[in-house]
Amino acid sequence: MRVMGATNRAREIGHHVRNRAQVSIAESPDGVPSHFDEVDAPWPIVPASPIRRIVAWLLDDLLIAAYLVLLTAISLGLRVSRVQAGFNNAMSQPVTAELLGFVLLTLPVVLYFALLEASPLRSTLGKRALRVAVVEANGDRLSTRRALLREAVRFLPWELSHALLWRVALSPDRGSISFWVTAGFGVVYALVLIYLATLFIGSQHRTVYDRLAGSIVIQR
Numbered sequence: 001m002r003v004m005g006a007t008n009r010a011r012e013i014g015h016h017v018r019n020r021a022q023v024s025i026a027e028s029p030d031g032v033p034s035h036f037d038e039v040d041a042p043w044p045i046v047p048a049s050p051i052r053r054i055v056a057w058l059l060d061d062l063l064i065a066a067y068l069v070l071l072t073a074i075s076l077g078l079r080v081s082r083v084q085a086g087f088n089n090a091m092s093q094p095v096t097a098e099l100l101g102f103v104l105l106t107l108p109v110v111l112y113f114a115l116l117e118a119s120p121l122r123s124t125l126g127k128r129a130l131r132v133a134v135v136e137a138n139g140d141r142l143s144t145r146r147a148l149l150r151e152a153v154r155f156l157p158w159e160l161s162h163a164l165l166w167r168v169a170l171s172p173d174r175g176s177i178s179f180w181v182t183a184g185f186g187v188v189y190a191l192v193l194i195y196l197a198t199l200f201i202g203s204q205h206r207t208v209y210d211r212l213a214g215s216i217v218i219q220r
Contacts, residue, residue: 053130058126106155146215
């Protein structure tokens with residue numbers, strides 16, 4: 001009786017395994033089970049090409065542009081509201097204008113990238129369209145802390161350029177640019193060049209912000 005019970009149990013387990021395999025194959029587009037369907041399991045490391053990453057970035061730029069259009073429409077609507085005077089006053093000072101720009105533009109964009117890359121999707125909408133994802137160097141899902149660090153470093157040139165532009169546009173002496181503003185733009189251009197260069201260097205195409213965050217962009 002014990003032998004028959006063990007045999008029946010083995011048959012049930014085998015039947016269950018076969019059913020799971022059939023479901024996995026049916027759900028896969030090409031009939032092959034995919035590691036990418038596993039939410040928290042490490043994903044295979046196949047580095048995405050620089051061109052694919054750039055195209056994904058451009059697609060996400062379209063979403064950022066749509067968000068900018070929305071912000072512009074809201075700012076135009078404020079002209080007929082009671083908060084217009086306070087808004088104009090804030091935008092007339094470099095520090096408050098930069099702070100407002102950070103809260104309304106930079107922060108939402110950084111959170112969009114970081115939170116989606118740390119999610120089970122491991123990719124933004126642009127990356128998902130190009131079938132690329134951001135993971136830790138061992139293939140694990142990127143933690144929120146690492147994702148925020150990655151995007152903070154990546155958007156540093158963007159935010160720094162905004163801060164410098166506000167100081168140029170709202171400077172009392174618009175006919176001259178200070179040494180520190182010129183040096184700041186030099187830092188911005190240097191960071192952008194370093195980011196681009198490291199994107200094309202090495203077989204894994206890990207940029208500076210990828211290395212600092214311990215991440216890698218892979219092809220799904």
